[in-house]
Amino acid sequence: MAYDFQVVIDTNDPHTLADWWADALGWRVEPQDESFIRAMIEKGYATDDDTTTHRGAVVWKAGAAIRHPDGLERAPRVLFQQVPEPKTIKNRVHLDIRVGADNIESVVEKLTAKGATVLHRGRQGPNWWITIADPEGNELCIS
Incomplete structure (x- = not known):
């Protein structure tokens, strides 16, 4: 059986690096649903500390992803995951x-x-x- 995969890149600043790589590749940053994030906080599954603001929108602090404009059928997703160390x-x-x-x-x-x-x-x-x-x-x- 063949499996799908995504590529994960560790980073101190996932949203800024996702923007850089999306521009470098001609890809798109995946949007994050602010209403979903707020609902997760309201239900106690997350806190405000799990979020940050990027380009005027509330997003998950721990990560951002990019994908090929033609979708996952064309290329795997790239996830930028926040880590504390450089x-x-x-x-x-x-x-x-x-x-x-x-x-x-x-x-x-x-x-x-x-x-x-x-x-x-x-x-x-x-x-x-x-x-x-x-x-x-x-x-x-x-x-």
Whole structure:
């Protein structure tokens, strides 16, 4: 039996990082239902401390998710999960963002203007890529 999955990225600021990655990938941040959140608080399943305000809306503090504009049938969901500690070592897993050889430099320029850091340039045969880190240091490759 095959299983579905989502990719989870640890972060100190899930909503800001979800916005960054949604922009980087051309994806959409999943909306959070403020009335549902308020109902969970009213019923005692959550407290106001479990929420924060992002872009003027009440959202769950612990996470934010993005998905491909064509839905989960096209690509798995990416969840940004709040953790207390900052990233300290190299990722053991990272995403490769395939933009096409003619677009690598312009995409990297766009992402560095939005807080990414260039880590290194790689090449294997005719293929090349640039490894960057998002604003919280999570690595990704642009190829």
